[in-house]
Amino acid sequence: MSALPLSPMRATLLALALALALSGCEGRAVPVGGASKAEVERGRLLLRQFGCGTCHRIPGVAAADGDVGPALDALARRVYLAGVLPNDPVNLARFIRDPQAFKPGTAMPDMGVGEAHAADMVAYLQTLR
Amino acid sequence: MKPRRLRWLAVGVVATVVALGGPLAFIHGGLYDVAATAPHSVPVQWLVETVMRRSVAKRAQDVTVPPLDDRELIARGRALHDAHCVACHGGPGVAPGPEGLGLMPPPANLSYTAREWKAAEVYWVIRNGIRMTGMPAWGYRLDEHDLWALVAFLRVLPTLSPAAYRDTAQAPPRARPAVPAHPEPDADRGAQALHQYGCATCHVIPGIVGANATVGPPLGGIARRGILGGLLPNTPDNMVRWLRRPQDIHPEGAMPNLGVTEGDARDIAAYLATLK
Numbered sequence: 001m002s003a004l005p006l007s008p009m010r011a012t013l014l015a016l017a018l019a020l021a022l023s024g025c026e027g028r029a030v031p032v033g034g035a036s037k038a039e040v041e042r043g044r045l046l047l048r049q050f051g052c053g054t055c056h057r058i059p060g061v062a063a064a065d066g067d068v069g070p071a072l073d074a075l076a077r078r079v080y081l082a083g084v085l086p087n088d089p090v091n092l093a094r095f096i097r098d099p100q101a102f103k104p105g106t107a108m109p110d111m112g113v114g115e116a117h118a119a120d121m122v123a124y125l126q127t128l129r
Numbered sequence: 130m131k132p133r134r135l136r137w138l139a140v141g142v143v144a145t146v147v148a149l150g151g152p153l154a155f156i157h158g159g160l161y162d163v164a165a166t167a168p169h170s171v172p173v174q175w176l177v178e179t180v181m182r183r184s185v186a187k188r189a190q191d192v193t194v195p196p197l198d199d200r201e202l203i204a205r206g207r208a209l210h211d212a213h214c215v216a217c218h219g220g221p222g223v224a225p226g227p228e229g230l231g232l233m234p235p236p237a238n239l240s241y242t243a244r245e246w247k248a249a250e251v252y253w254v255i256r257n258g259i260r261m262t263g264m265p266a267w268g269y270r271l272d273e274h275d276l277w278a279l280v281a282f283l284r285v286l287p288t289l290s291p292a293a294y295r296d297t298a299q300a301p302p303r304a305r306p307a308v309p310a311h312p313e314p315d316a317d318r319g320a321q322a323l324h325q326y327g328c329a330t331c332h333v334i335p336g337i338v339g340a341n342a343t344v345g346p347p348l349g350g351i352a353r354r355g356i357l358g359g360l361l362p363n364t365p366d367n368m369v370r371w372l373r374r375p376q377d378i379h380p381e382g383a384m385p386n387l388g389v390t391e392g393d394a395r396d397i398a399a400y401l402a403t404l405k
Contacts, residue, residue, distance in 0.1 A: 057350070068355035070346030074333075079344040082359055083382035103381075106359035 035123035043124030050111050050121075059128055069108060075128045082106060089126060093118040165233035181259060185250050188257075192249035197281040202274075206282025208299035209275055214239065217263070222291030232263040240287040252280045269325040269393065275302075311392045319400030322393040331384070335404055345384060352405045358382065368398040 035043075044061055047053065053064025057071035078087045082103045085091045094101075096118045099108040113121070155161065169177065197203075210220070217229030217236040229236050242251065256276050258266030267276060289297070311318070320337060323329065329340035333347035354363045358379050361367045370377075372394040375384040389397070 055355075067350060067353040069359065070354070071350060073347050073349075074343050077343040078346070079331075080383045083345065083379060083384055103359055103379075107356045108359060 035126060039120050039123040040127055041124075043120035043122065046113075046117050046121050047124060050113060050117075052111075052121075055108070058125075060124075072125065072128060076126045077129055082108070089122050092125060093122045096121055165231060168233060181262075185246075185253055185259075189247065189249040189253040192252055194248045194252070194280075195277055197248065197277065197284060199281070202278050202281045203285055204282075204299060205275065205302065206278035206280070207297065208302040209271070209279050210239075210282050210286075211299060212302055213267070213270075214279070221286070221289055221294040223294075234262055236263065239283055243283040243287050248280050248284065251283055252276060255279055266325060269322065270388075311396065314395040314399035316396070316400040316403050319393075319396035319398065322389075322397050323400065326387045326389055326393070326397075328397075336400075348401065349404060352402045358384070365398055365402070368401065369394045372397055 047058055047061050047064065052058060053061055053066055055066040055068035056064060057066065057073070058064035059073055075087075075092075081087045081091060081095050082099065084103050085095055093115070096111075097113050097115070098110055099106050100110055168174065214220075215223060216226045217232065218239045219225035219229065219236075221240060224230075225236060246254075254264065255271075256266065256268040258264045258268075267279075271279070286294075323334060323337055323340070328334065329337055329342065331342050331344035332340060333343065333349065334340035335349045351363075357363050357367055357371045358375065360378055361371060369391070373389050373391065374386050375382060376386045
């Protein structure tokens with residue numbers, strides 16, 4: 001490390017740079033990420049193929065502009081799923097596969113999503129922050 | 130460009146960077162201590178105190194004070210005071226609870242307040258609260274009668290000895306009949322009510338400052354939404370039902386019954402209906 005004293009100007013700039021770097025997002029309670037780019041892209045495609053967009057607005061998914069259920073903007077930061085399940089990748093996959101099991105009577109149907117497909121969908125939805 | 134001009138240009142750039150960068154570094158660098166364990170500095174204390182006093186005085190000017198000497202009104206005020214105020218403010222010979230003692234600025238001693246502030250100002254503060262002090266707005270919890278009952282009792286409070294205060298303790302206040310709904314729902318009133326029922330702590334709501342939490346779903350486009358809570362067709366009446374008592378419709382849900390009155394629910398629904 002340089003022993004040179006910082007000029008006030010450089011100190012200000014350094015503080016500014018540090019502040020911006022530190023204002024990032026550390027220490028989240030729920031682990032995220034880890035999905036490969038291929039999984040994320042498959043998930044995007046599957047959300048379209050299973051018709052999710054007919055009921056939900058999903059950023060980045062073509063023609064996903066449905067207004068039946070809630071918009072999925074920033075879904076990865078959502079605390080609860082359907083008001084009943086704490087939102088983490090595992091619960092999200094379970095909910096996608098069998099919503100009626102967690103919220104009987106919900107308008108969201110069981111779409112017959114397989115485990116692998118649900119995992120890819122979750123990989124994509126985890127990018128919505 | 131001449132060297133002289135270049136030098137001035139350089140000075141200008143440096144001055145701009147320092148002028149913008151300093152405050153930005155102060156804000157984003159977390160340099161200001163917001164802990165409630167220490168008081169404001171002297172200049173900040175003077176600033177916020179003066180702004181608050183002047184703000185309240187100005188806004189209380191138009192308040193008309195009703196007769197406050199009615200015994201029953203004072204007695205009702207005493208019961209409300211014991212139920213809602215003592216926990217933070219304490220009373221004659223009664224310490225505030227831990228939630229009040231931990232607040233900064235510390236909640237005022239109300240005997241002192243009653244002597245120093247005009248009745249109209251006390252009413253205004255109880256009704257509207259004071260942002261960033263811990264003083265809540267009671268206007269959405271108590272009706273006009275009860276707000277003035279509190280003022281009526283606070284006028285008497287400084288005349289009571291601790292013993293007299295203790296000996297006149299009241300039973301908990303009885304609930305008053307429901308507040309009648311406003312004749313016409315109003316979206317602007319609804320936007321204000323959204324803040325008063327904590328909606329912004331869970332939902333992203335366009336047009337509501339500070340409503341950026343993602344506990345529940347975002348409410349952008351809620352006017353076009355087909356289903357509410359996954360369970361109810363989105364009609365105006367169903368929206369009011371949901372706002373008032375979501376747990377009746379979805380008992381397992383994270384959205385609590387927040388005690389929203391019929392009138393406030395209709396106002397909030399009017400606002401949400403503008404989010405297309």
